[in-house]
Amino acid sequence: MNVAIGIDLGGTNIKYGLITEKGDVIKKISLPTRRNSGERQILSDIAAEVVRLQQEFMGQNTYKMLGIGVGIPGPVRADGYVETCVNLNFKKINPAEALSEMLKDMPIVVGNDANVAALGEMWLGGGKGYKNILVVTLGTGVGCGVVLNGRIVFGKAGLAGEIGHIIVNPNEVDQCNCGKRGCLDQFASAEGIVRNAKRILEFSSMSSELRNIPKDELTAEKIVNIAKNGDGLAYFILDYCMSFLGKCLADTAYVIDPDVFVIGGGVSKAGAFLTDMIQKHYEKQISLSEERTPVIVAQLGNDAGIYGAARMVFDKET
Amino acid sequence: MNVAIGIDLGGTNIKYGLITEKGDVIKKISLPTRRNSGERQILSDIAAEVVRLQQEFMGQNTYKMLGIGVGIPGPVRADGYVETCVNLNFKKINPAEALSEMLKDMPIVVGNDANVAALGEMWLGGGKGYKNILVVTLGTGVGCGVVLNGRIVFGKAGLAGEIGHIIVNPNEVDQCNCGKRGCLDQFASAEGIVRNAKRILEFSSMSSELRNIPKDELTAEKIVNIAKNGDGLAYFILDYCMSFLGKCLADTAYVIDPDVFVIGGGVSKAGAFLTDMIQKHYEKQISLSEERTPVIVAQLGNDAGIYGAARMVFDKET
Numbered sequence: 001m002n003v004a005i006g007i008d009l010g011g012t013n014i015k016y017g018l019i020t021e022k023g024d025v026i027k028k029i030s031l032p033t034r035r036n037s038g039e040r041q042i043l044s045d046i047a048a049e050v051v052r053l054q055q056e057f058m059g060q061n062t063y064k065m066l067g068i069g070v071g072i073p074g075p076v077r078a079d080g081y082v083e084t085c086v087n088l089n090f091k092k093i094n095p096a097e098a099l100s101e102m103l104k105d106m107p108i109v110v111g112n113d114a115n116v117a118a119l120g121e122m123w124l125g126g127g128k129g130y131k132n133i134l135v136v137t138l139g140t141g142v143g144c145g146v147v148l149n150g151r152i153v154f155g156k157a158g159l160a161g162e163i164g165h166i167i168v169n170p171n172e173v174d175q176c177n178c179g180k181r182g183c184l185d186q187f188a189s190a191e192g193i194v195r196n197a198k199r200i201l202e203f204s205s206m207s208s209e210l211r212n213i214p215k216d217e218l219t220a221e222k223i224v225n226i227a228k229n230g231d232g233l234a235y236f237i238l239d240y241c242m243s244f245l246g247k248c249l250a251d252t253a254y255v256i257d258p259d260v261f262v263i264g265g266g267v268s269k270a271g272a273f274l275t276d277m278i279q280k281h282y283e284k285q286i287s288l289s290e291e292r293t294p295v296i297v298a299q300l301g302n303d304a305g306i307y308g309a310a311r312m313v314f315d316k317e318t
Numbered sequence: 319m320n321v322a323i324g325i326d327l328g329g330t331n332i333k334y335g336l337i338t339e340k341g342d343v344i345k346k347i348s349l350p351t352r353r354n355s356g357e358r359q360i361l362s363d364i365a366a367e368v369v370r371l372q373q374e375f376m377g378q379n380t381y382k383m384l385g386i387g388v389g390i391p392g393p394v395r396a397d398g399y400v401e402t403c404v405n406l407n408f409k410k411i412n413p414a415e416a417l418s419e420m421l422k423d424m425p426i427v428v429g430n431d432a433n434v435a436a437l438g439e440m441w442l443g444g445g446k447g448y449k450n451i452l453v454v455t456l457g458t459g460v461g462c463g464v465v466l467n468g469r470i471v472f473g474k475a476g477l478a479g480e481i482g483h484i485i486v487n488p489n490e491v492d493q494c495n496c497g498k499r500g501c502l503d504q505f506a507s508a509e510g511i512v513r514n515a516k517r518i519l520e521f522s523s524m525s526s527e528l529r530n531i532p533k534d535e536l537t538a539e540k541i542v543n544i545a546k547n548g549d550g551l552a553y554f555i556l557d558y559c560m561s562f563l564g565k566c567l568a569d570t571a572y573v574i575d576p577d578v579f580v581i582g583g584g585v586s587k588a589g590a591f592l593t594d595m596i597q598k599h600y601e602k603q604i605s606l607s608e609e610r611t612p613v614i615v616a617q618l619g620n621d622a623g624i625y626g627a628a629r630m631v632f633d634k635e636t
Binding site (some may be wrong): 254 | 393401450452465474475485494497498568571575605611
């Protein structure tokens, strides 16, 4: 059976999955990223692990290795070129070419982690059965991947799906990591939710369970859970933050009109409570068609990356 | 040589182009649309003209007819289904199937006119040499077509590229045709420019050549020309209106990151004067990449539709 190794290269860990073209995981490993040792070291760590996996599984003639897919946390162009990847200290490098040299012409495909995860969700997760999806990951930041006609959209400079930096509030005074003010990231990410909670708690005199939590211990997870328990102010805060995401999804619908919006990342653990909220704000912004695009929860969690990375390899074959 | 008939089916006229796969026009015709006679009449008018063109050119064995492409002014799904097309009084119809019956299984492809025009611009116009473009048409309304990887993006309900209805100003009090308030259409279209000019002329006491024109004779063309001649208030009005378009283009860049933005439609006759203005506002909104996406002028004018429609046929063959 055809297999591929899907790799999710993060700033903390590197996850490896040996995956069949049917989507079965034969082996899954997570190893720490030696990010301070430079890009060559990280890549040769990967090459070594790939060789090890091949020795363990490829001798049996049961499997045919088609190649390696890698998701990395930064913009990747369609040709695999990476201008800069802050989390890994990568600069002006083509990781696919570098890995290919180390691995004797093994086919390598590289993509942005959010895009790769989106492909994984389309293949085996929340977006299963669809070919045109937009996956938003609400974690520390807002990640996003776009899949059209079953394939990842890269964009000219690898910026497709960077909806976290759409400016949604021109009146914002705080600065986003990107240097602008008022990005979606500052509202809908886990950090954004906490930031807005602190502000609104200060502004409003409404009573709330949130006031029992020391400010530096506030997390998006706590805010979501307290909102779920019926706390009015916590609900208002989350609803306010998600209104910006709903607006952004409506904007993307007017650009690519996807089949479905899939919401992943830590914040999405809130499930339908959260996606219903986003759906409501999305629908307020949409006209022209009566057919609403569903907002649903992602299903693969942290494994979306290895699935999507493997899928890139299988797609390349066809 | 392989040829196709590209048809631009408008509310007023139907344009036909017999076009080779190299992009040469053998014959171009424009006939009035009999829009009050019903959808069957319009389609059978088209079928009759196609038969006539075939009789005139296809007997010579010089050309091989590959099919018919049609652009229509409303949302079209990827399977050709049209839920509603206000300008033509089409409702719940598949024009490709209907035409195919009349034309004895001639291959027919149907697309939204703005998307089809975008494909034309990519093939032979402003977007030549690129595979991922976004074409914005500034006419009575704001039209837009998205081409990715050389192919039109349709979207689930045929709404891809409807950026004219992205809400860009939540404080707007006037209502857009779509029922919402604050759509891009209300600012960047020819009508939108005039609407804003009237408001700003009333609000401001600044002197301007625009004040010599009776209000009901104001047109976007006059405003653009007067702005070009150095009139401060006219420049301010146009700059204000284009700031919303620049913001929208930045938002679309964070979704699909196209190679180039192509600006067409009547307002685009202003040329680089206009596109420079849009480019400036686009760049103010963009962070993350130093590589700026160029904003350029469309080149095919009213012929973009017939070229793009023919190109859909050639694409279907490959």
